[in-house]
Amino acid sequence: MAARRMGQAIADNGMRLVYGGASVGLMGVVADAALDAGGEVVGVLPKALADLELAHAGLTELHLVESMHARKTMMADLSDMFVALPGGLGTLEEVFEVWTWSQLGVHAKQVGFLDVRGYFEKLFGFLDHSVGQGFVKASQRDFAIRSDDPHDLLSKMDAKEVIYEPKWIGRAER
Numbered sequence: 654m655a656a657r658r659m660g661q662a663i664a665d666n667g668m669r670l671v672y673g674g675a676s677v678g679l680m681g682v683v684a685d686a687a688l689d690a691g692g693e694v695v696g697v698l699p700k701a702l703a704d705l706e707l708a709h710a711g712l713t714e715l716h717l718v719e720s721m722h723a724r725k726t727m728m729a730d731l732s733d734m735f736v737a738l739p740g741g742l743g744t745l746e747e748v749f750e751v752w753t754w755s756q757l758g759v760h761a762k763q764v765g766f767l768d769v770r771g772y773f774e775k776l777f778g779f780l781d782h783s784v785g786q787g788f789v790k791a792s793q794r795d796f797a798i799r800s801d802d803p804h805d806l807l808s809k810m811d812a813k814e815v816i817y818e819p820k821w822i823g824r825a826e827r
Contacts, residue, residue, distance in 0.1 A: 655769040655803070656738060660686025662803035666811075671731045673724065674698030674716070676709035679738050684709055697727045725750065734763040734810050739772040756793050758817040763810040766799040773799060792818050 660683040663670050670687045672680045674696025684694045688711060695714045699721055708715060718724050729735075729751060737748040752764045766773045777799060783789040796815055800806035 654682065655767060655801075656680075656682040657686040659683050659736070659738060659767055659803040660688075660692070661690050662807055663687050664690030664692030665804070666807050668733070668807070669693040669695060669713075669731075671695045671697065671728050673728070674708055674712065675702075676707045676711075679740065681707075681709060683738070684712065688712070695731060697724050697731070699724050729754070729760065729762075732762065734765065736765045736767060736806065736810075737773075738767045739769050752796060755796050755815050755817075761815040761817065763813060763815055764797045765806050765810045766797060767803060767806055768799045768801045770801075790818065792816075 656679045660670065663683070664687045670684060670692060672684060672694070675681050675698065676684075684696070687694050693713045694709075695716070696709055696712045697716045697718060698708055700717045700719065703717060708717075716727060718727060725747060735748060735751045737744055748764060748766070751760075751762070754760050755762060755764060766777075768774065777797075780789060780794050780797075784791050784794050798806065798809045798813060800809060
């Protein structure tokens with residue numbers, strides 16, 4: 654399973670996993686795999702969701718925070734890079750937010766997509782379309798790295814530097 658391989662790869666690379674803190678779902682599988690491989694795993698969970706999302710009891714650290722905004726802020730502060738696995742609206746919202754922060758120069762942290770069975774292929778097709786239509790700069794589209802192999806993804810992300818370039822298209826012409 655790709656989620657287990659992702660957790661293993663994080664631990665194998667001596668990286669710390671920072672995630673939402675639940676014991677269930679794909680991220681619970683990633684966390685368990687990283688822990689099983691001797692990795693450090695930090696969870697950040699809103700107090701209101703601790704029971705609903707079944708807070709993971711075996712983490713290296715678990716931070717309970719007041720809100721989803723506090724959760725995302727703390728996770729971003731504690732993280733060195735961001736990886737999205739196949740997921741739903743919450744996954745997309747979170748990865749696009751941190752990707753936008755790179756675009757705006759809020760941080761210079763890499764964004765990656767573990768593209769299991771081509772899950773993100775159409776999303777990247779849409780992003781390429783957005784570049785072609787002039788709404789996204791190619792350099793900003795290239796902030797994100799995609800691979801179907803966790804070790805390859807982490808290696809590529811670690812090797813690539815995020816270089817800030819102002820996002821506004823056409824601003825230089827004014």
